[in-house]
Amino acid sequence: MENAEYPAASPARWWEAEQDGSVRCGLCPRACRIPAGGAGYCGVRINRGGRLFSLAYGHPVSVAVDPIEKKPLNHFLPGTKVLSLGTFGCNLGCVFCQNHTLSRACYPSSRQRPAVSPEEIVRLTKREKCPSLAFTYNEPTVFAEYAADIARLARQEGIKTVLVSNGMISAAPADELYPLIDAANIDMKGFSEAFYAEMCGGSLHAVLDSLLKLKKLGVHLEVTTLVIPGKNDSDEMTNSWLDWVENNLGRETVLHFSAYFPAFRCRIPATPAETLYRIRDLCRLRGFCNIYLGNI
Numbered sequence: 001m002e003n004a005e006y007p008a009a010s011p012a013r014w015w016e017a018e019q020d021g022s023v024r025c026g027l028c029p030r031a032c033r034i035p036a037g038g039a040g041y042c043g044v045r046i047n048r049g050g051r052l053f054s055l056a057y058g059h060p061v062s063v064a065v066d067p068i069e070k071k072p073l074n075h076f077l078p079g080t081k082v083l084s085l086g087t088f089g090c091n092l093g094c095v096f097c098q099n100h101t102l103s104r105a106c107y108p109s110s111r112q113r114p115a116v117s118p119e120e121i122v123r124l125t126k127r128e129k130c131p132s133l134a135f136t137y138n139e140p141t142v143f144a145e146y147a148a149d150i151a152r153l154a155r156q157e158g159i160k161t162v163l164v165s166n167g168m169i170s171a172a173p174a175d176e177l178y179p180l181i182d183a184a185n186i187d188m189k190g191f192s193e194a195f196y197a198e199m200c201g202g203s204l205h206a207v208l209d210s211l212l213k214l215k216k217l218g219v220h221l222e223v224t225t226l227v228i229p230g231k232n233d234s235d236e237m238t239n240s241w242l243d244w245v246e247n248n249l250g251r252e253t254v255l256h257f258s259a260y261f262p263a264f265r266c267r268i269p270a271t272p273a274e275t276l277y278r279i280r281d282l283c284r285l286r287g288f289c290n291i292y293l294g295n296i
Helices: 118-127 138-156 171-180 193-200 204-217 236-250 273-285
Strands: 016-017 021-023 044-049 051-054 064-069 083-086 130-137 160-165 183-187 219-229 254-257 291-294
Touching: 016 273, 021 051, 051 138, 118 130, 118 138, 138 160, 138 171, 138 273, 160 171, 171 204, 183 204, 193 204, 204 219, 204 236, 219 273, 236 273, 254 273, 273 291
Parallel strands: 083 130, 130 160, 160 183, 183 219, 219 254, 254 291
Antiparallel strands: 016 021, 044 051, 064 083
């Protein structure tokens, strides 16, 4: 795709130029090598003239006021409202994506609205009387520059920031963004590298690294698994996941298990409620006390 077909873009961070005019994106473990005029896997980071730009910076496509419990966060500012925003793009390719209209969409080449500055997002959050704002809906990692700039201003104004993410991020951007975050809900898709490779095109290892980093920073952390029949719902996989949580995060960690419904390119039948009840009972038997079920 030629550069002229892309809409307005802002300079990106975390990349290196290569001799042939391509760029190497350092935002996430994919480390996309993007040729001149091309875009990365996420669809929102582009090579324009040998430099990396972000189409997502300043261009949220979904902004709404939600209950904080919808993120889901059940142990952070309960009963309050949160201003939520997202853009297009994602750095995973989950075949079961429940929000693919945003994650796999691209910005149009024309009729793009004026940019919404970080200052405007913070002003909107205050106007709506929300004590927090959330980076959510699509994958916030792909608009990490925008999220970091908003979060920095929000902190100055006493507004808490929430990250709802798949956890696929490289060390340098995580080191800049994560310390600015007050609460996070991270998706743990399925506790095996095989699941991530087959169903998501990603890496479990990278997600676990993010969980450890957030825990070390003292960020309020909750973790969600979308339970897919025959893929990540076995007692064996659940026990392996609980072993890791117990050893690395603690049994007090808030865990969410949500029912999957057929979506995008996945037509596996929906998760029976009984499966979630079984997983909840297993967690409780092991001493996990903060277990929540969703979509039932």
